Amino acid sequence: MRIGIIGGGLAGLVAGYALAGNHEVVIFERESDLGGLLSSYRNERYSIERFYHHFFSGDTALMNLLEELDLTNDIIWLSGSTGSFTDGVIHPLTTPMEILRYQYLSFIDKIRLGMFTMQASGLDMTPLDAITAREFIVSRLGERIYHSFFEPLLKSKFGQNADQVSAAWLISRVAIRSNRGVEGERLGYLKGGFSVLIDRLSSAASERGCRINTGTPVTSVTRITSPKGSGWEINGECFDLLIGTVSPRILTDLGISGIPDIPYQGAACMTLALSRDVAQGIYWLNVTDPAPYGAVVSHTNFAPFEWYGEHLVYLASYFTGTPDPALQEKMLSDFCTKFSVDPQEVLWTRIAIDRDAGPLYLTGYKHNLIEPSIPGLYLAGMFSPENYPERSIEGSIKAARRVVEGIQSCEY
Ligand SMILES: Cc1cc2nc3c(=O)[nH]c(=O)nc-3n(C[C@H](O)[C@H](O)[C@H](O)COP(=O)(O)OP(=O)(O)OC[C@H]3O[C@@H](n4cnc5c(N)ncnc54)[C@H](O)[C@@H]3O)c2cc1C
Incomplete structure (x- = not known):
């Protein structure tokens, strides 16, 4: 079978890795980097996720994947301390x-x-x-x-x-x-960050013969039906089966009909490198005072500072529609004021924005969890039942595994 996968995030990579070897698989990824929401910035010394990430002790599908990829020794369990920033003061709540x-x-x-x-x-x-x-x-x-x-x-x-x-x-x-x-919640992380997982997974998929096309957005999808059978044309290339891992909005825009109209929200995550810790050693600070971000996530109050040599902080906010074009400046200026940071102490900043950062779990959401039954179309992503009621690394791995089992059990 020729299988085309839209999206080289975790779900697409897991599906590609599991199917390659038995099938001819091609992954199409819009960005130049793989990993989607779990992708990372890289510099000479380290890599750091574009959006803060950790995992939980109950994430068994992730543990199994890490074992399969010989990464179990890279798991590290860390304390996730929490607090709130209220009335201009940090309140530890761990x-x-x-x-x-x-x-x-x-x-x-x-x-x-x-x-x-x-x-x-x-x-x-x-x-x-x-x-x-x-x-x-x-x-x-x-x-x-x-x-x-x-x-x-x-x-x-x-x-x-x-x-x-x-x-x-x-x-x-x-x-x-x-x-x-x-001492607070025990949360999982990987030595070297999640880029270690994305790199190992994509190499393992490639070694099995999966073709991974980065920097290749899918711009056209056509369903082909002929007396000999049906299939899909993705960017002009023919496939027997199609796996969609992108948001329902993108699938619908590509012309695939019958996709449930699941509302999504976007996320904007600014990463700052600082010369000192400003969160009093706390990993996760909910900001209850009005601010253009809802949380200050100090990565180096979670993963060891020595790995990075600078203090790394995320400012996170969610939005619907399009984000404020001045968001980065507003976030930085508000943060410097609230946490008494001299702009000289900010070593660098970057902002990651993804319009399709996850479903909005509004009331009645479970009615959306019906999979469309279009022959030859499989869906695995943040809108899949495995990601209800919380989208996660674990949920996307499970959704991809279910799709793979479905394809393999059909004995194509
Ligand atoms: C701020 C934030 C923090 C998070 N923290 C955690 C956490 O701590 N723990 C946890 O378990 N989960 C966390 N998550 C959730 C986790 O990141 C996701 O559930 C998971 O990475 C989703 O993987 P996916 O492959 O399903 O989707 P995605 O990562 O969205 O992958 C979809 C891929 O499709 C690509 N694409 C889009 N359009 C096209 C196109 N037209 N053609 C080709 N490719 C296309 C995208 O570039 C992307 O690479 C977090 C998410 C966010 C936003």
């Missing part, structure tokens, strides 16, 4: 003592929040898809807990759409993230 000291929630609020978090994994998610996280939390825990605790999290992940996000998304996320020790 240890139980720090949480007890947090002045924006009463003692009773904290007990209720703790109990709620412990119960989260036992809740039935089906009815929670129909109501907003806001409605659900306010009815269960009241306005104060919502505003002080949940709203900043929702705003940092969904920007102006925070109020419409489903309770199913929020509760599932709380359940995943409630696996915390007293």
Whole structure:
């Protein structure tokens, strides 16, 4: 079989790697680099993800892939400390003592929040898809807990759409993230960063004969039907099967019909290198004060500083439509003011913007999880059921593996 894959992100690479050898596979990637949202900036000393990334101890599909690629020894488990930037002050929120000291929630609020978090994994998610996280939390825990605790999290992940996000998304996320020790959550990372995985995966796929075309956006897709059978023409090249890993918007724009209309949001992530740490050793700071970013993610308060020799910080924000053209300047100037950073202390900055950074998990989202049944078309991406209610590295690997199994079980 000739199989064409649109997208050389993680899902496309996993599918290409697993199918090559048994099939003739071609991956089409728009950008000059592979990895999609998991791609990295590289310099002479190190590589760093364009968008901050870590993984969780329950990510078994990722662990299996790392084992298959002989990368298990590169896994490192690190403490993911958290805090909030509220009223111009950093409030550490990692240890139980720090949480007890947090002045924006009463003692009773904290007990209720703790109990709620412990119960989260036992809740039935089906009815929670129909109501907003806001409605659900306010009815269960009241306005104060919502505003002080949940709203900043929702705003940092969904920007102006925070109020419409489903309770199913929020509760599932709380359940995943409630696996915390007293020193904070243990999060996985790779020595050398995720570029190690993307490089090893793409080399392994190429060694099996997969052709990977970078810098090659798919601009035309045509369905071919003839008495001899059906297939696809991708950028003028003929294939028996097509695997789409890009957003539903891109698939629809390419002329593929029957794709569910799943709303997506964009992400803008600015990376700054600094001469000192400004986050008091905290990895993840939710910024609750008004700012053009929702979180300050200090990568070098997570991965060892010695790997990089400079302090690396991400400023993250999500948007719908198109981002503010002056976003980079606004982010930098706001950050320097809030964290008392002299512009001289900023060694370099870069911004990564992706319009299709993930689905918006609004109420009713689960109705979108119906796969179109178009012969010869397979879909694996952030909109796949494996990525509900949270898109992730794990979800895209699982979605790609499912598609591969589907193709192999058809004995083409
Ligand atoms: C800010 C941010 C932080 C994240 N942090 C984490 C985290 O900590 N842990 C975690 O598990 N997950 C995280 N994720 C999610 C994770 O990055 C994604 O779920 C995963 O990388 C998606 O892989 P994918 O292959 O499905 O999609 P993508 O990475 O989007 O791949 C799609 C590919 O298709 C290409 N493409 C688009 N259009 C075309 C075209 N016309 N022709 C050819 N190619 C095209 C794109 O360039 C891209 O390479 C994060 C995401 C973001 C945005």
